[in-house]
Amino acid sequence: MKNGVQIDKVESGIAFREKGQGFMFCKVYSALCLGIEGCIVRVEADMSNGLPAFQIVGELSSEVRESGARICTAMRNSGFSLPPKRYLINLAPADFRKSGTGFDLPVAVALLCCIEHVSPEFLENSIFIGELGLNGTLVPVKGILSMVSQAVKEGFSNCFVSVENAEEAAIVSEMRVFGARTFSEVIDHLQGKRKLSQILVPTSEKNEKERKYPMDFGDIRGQETAKRCMQICVAGHHHLLVIGPPGSGKTMMAERLPYILPEMAFEEQMMVTKIHSAAGQLKPGSGLMTCRPFRRPHHSLSDKALVGGGATPTPGEISLAHGGILFLDEFAEFSRSAVESLRQPLESGEVFVHRVRGDFCFPAKPLVVAAMNPCPCGYYPDRKRCRCTSSQIQKYMAKISGPVLERLDLCVYIRRVDYRHMTDEGSGMDSRQMQVKIERAGQIQKERFSGENIRYNSEMEGQMLEKYCGLDKETQRFLEKAYEKFHLSARTYQKILKVARTISDMEGSPKIQMEHVAEAVGYRLPDETYGGGLWG
Incomplete structure (x- = not known):
């Protein structure tokens, strides 16, 4: 309520609240990318009487701890001066480390909210992410897509980022994304002076x-x-x-x-x-x-x-x-x-x-x-060109261990x-x-695994192999001989079945044939080539 007029929550505008007794408090939301997952961060700003001071708390990395001077300078160069008060910024929850430079924008918005330049009513469903340059320009940050995806899950509907991050953020269609070039543009939007255009990404x-x-x-x-x-x-x-x-x-x-x-x-x-x-x-x-x-x-x-x-x-x-x-x-x-x-x-x-x-x-x-x-x-x-000894060759090949080779199908x-191929x-x-x-x-694989949580033959395990890689008796005897002759492991045996299944799919065969297994076995022989000296 301002001057007897009720002010509704809209996507831009301004509404003031009553002052407290010597202090003001405001809360703004931002986000952080941990690994590849987003995490919502609550940015709390408190202004109180006392000697002028500016402090940020909440399990911070060095770049966040040092951001205070950058934020104040960016705000001053954007035309916003802070009264000489005590300012305390809390990044909550404090049980994980806050890193990166994406908290500059939400901290600056929270400070302006404390001095009544922005109404807190318009910040409830909004999230702010961005770094501030000393001249007030918004600088892009990494991990925007993860942050915005998490924000949508937690019920946020508006997102303010730099124009460079806007198209990436707009990939999440449930979020209304506003891209700004400067800090002043964000504040003008929140005050209703000049609206930012919503960024829309056309569906491909x-x-x-x-x-x-x-x-x-x-x-x-x-x-x-x-x-x-x-x-x-x-x-x-x-x-x-x-x-x-x-x-x-x-x-x-x-x-x-x-x-x-x-x-x-x-x-x-x-x-x-x-x-x-x-x-x-x-x-x-x-x-x-x-x-x-x-x-x-x-x-x-x-x-x-x-x-x-x-x-x-x-x-x-x-x-x-x-x-x-x-x-x-x-x-x-x-x-x-x-x-x-x-x-x-x-x-x-x-x-x-x-x-x-x-x-x-x-x-x-x-x-x-x-x-x-x-x-x-x-x-x-x-041997006309190679001058390496047998021990040198085996030592070179031993750089790739058996367990790693087994994992290559x-x-x-x-x-x-x-020359005849070069001129053909x-x-x-x-x-x-x-x-x-x-x-x-x-x-074929898409239809085969439609009810499963896999997509490719190489991902089959356990009962799937028995279900989709059945062999007739003659093919089983052939594979048994290869298994014993080349001392194959259980993992290699399974990989041969998976490769044979893929070959049969490529040929349009519903069942794995003898020639499919023989070809799959042939692609495992180099494992023995250098260890057993088949060519040396």
């Missing part, structure tokens, strides 16, 4: 156009076996190791894989965007990620950079490649700790990071494609391309041809 219609292949498998001469292996790899989401000499086409084939991957569903796009946003990998002004990620880290990266971690845990490369491809070129050159850190993510599809302040879980279900040379010089088993060795006009199987069988297998 499914693209029915013919698929294009900027990089085509048809550009690669020869290597039809490797192409076939890549096709199986994508169709059933099977992890792949390619071993071959330099210049044989390992990297070229891996670079073409993203163009034959199936398109992402909206839920996948949301998760991939959340991960990249939390890691600060989204470009300012970008919205929903619609293309599957392709990550190609250098072999010098650490295990924490690969799987995630740090004082404040952030997603690593394996999580940034979630839903896409993680290409590990020069696999044997990665540090032992980095390679061994892949064991648990490859098995569970998640990365668990434990810290004193809490536990974090990052999704990690990329399609892992690794490539390496067969020996230090790279040319084994071509497919392993293929490729040789140098012959026919390029063999191209991306469009490969895509046909991949889509056929994908549709």
Whole structure:
């Protein structure tokens, strides 16, 4: 009630409240990104009489603790001066650490609410996230999508962010998003002087156009076996190791894989965007990620950079490649700790990071494609060029431990391309041809697992294997001989069944045939190649 007129809660406007006895209190809501999940933070501001002071409390990181001078300077340069009072800011709840720079905007709004420049009635269903520059400009922060998603779950309906973060925040259609360039624009909106435009992201219609292949498998001469292996790899989401000499086409084939991957569903796009946003990998002004990620880290990266971690845990490369491809070129050159850190993510599809302040879980279900040379010089088993001793070769291959190799479903060795293939006009199987069988297998898997919580054959476990990977007696006897001859493990046995199921899906066969199992077994033989010296 102001001057006898009732003021309703609208999306912008101003309403004042009565002063207390020597103090004023205001509450504004913000959010924080912990891992890849959002967490709502209550920003409480109190103004009281006494010697001028400004203090922020509530389990703070250094960047939040130091933000007071930045906030006051930004407010002054935006035309808002604070009376010489005692100001106490509390970021609640205080049972987890507040980090990042996204609390500048809500703290500034709360302070103006204390001095009656903004009515608290218009802040109840609103959330404020943003960093302030010294001149009052709003600076984008990372993790916006996770924060806004959590805010919607907790009943908030309005969100104020920088214009660079607005399109990302507007992905959550249930939230009304307002993007501002400066702190003054936010306050003008709340005071009813000048409304901010609501940011709307147009719903993307499914693209029915013919698929294009900027990089085509048809550009690669020869290597039809490797192409076939890549096709199986994508169709059933099977992890792949390619071993071959330099210049044989390992990297070229891996670079073409993203163009034959199936398109992402909206839920996948949301998760991939959340991960990249939390890691600060989204470009300012970008919205929903619609293309599957392709990550190609250098072999010098650490295990924490690969799987995630740090004082404040952030997603690593394996999580940034979630839903896409993680290409590990020069696999044997990665540090032992980095390679061994892949064991648990490859098995569970998640990365668990434990810290004193809490536990974090990052999704990690990329399609892992690794490539390496067969020996230090790279040319084994071509003894005309290779000068490595047997012990050097075995030592080089031992850099990849047995448990890691077992977690890679497919392993293929490729040789140098012959001259006749280089000059052959026919390029063999191209991306469009490969895509046909991949889509056929994908549709079959979609129907097969419609009632299950999985999507690909590689994710089958336990009773699913018995249900969908049944073999006739003759095929069972063949697999038994291979199992005993090559000393396969139980995990390898299951992976052979999964790969055979994918091959049969690609061929349109309802049952797994003998030739499907034989081909799947063939993609496991390189495990024994160097340990048993079959080629040496």
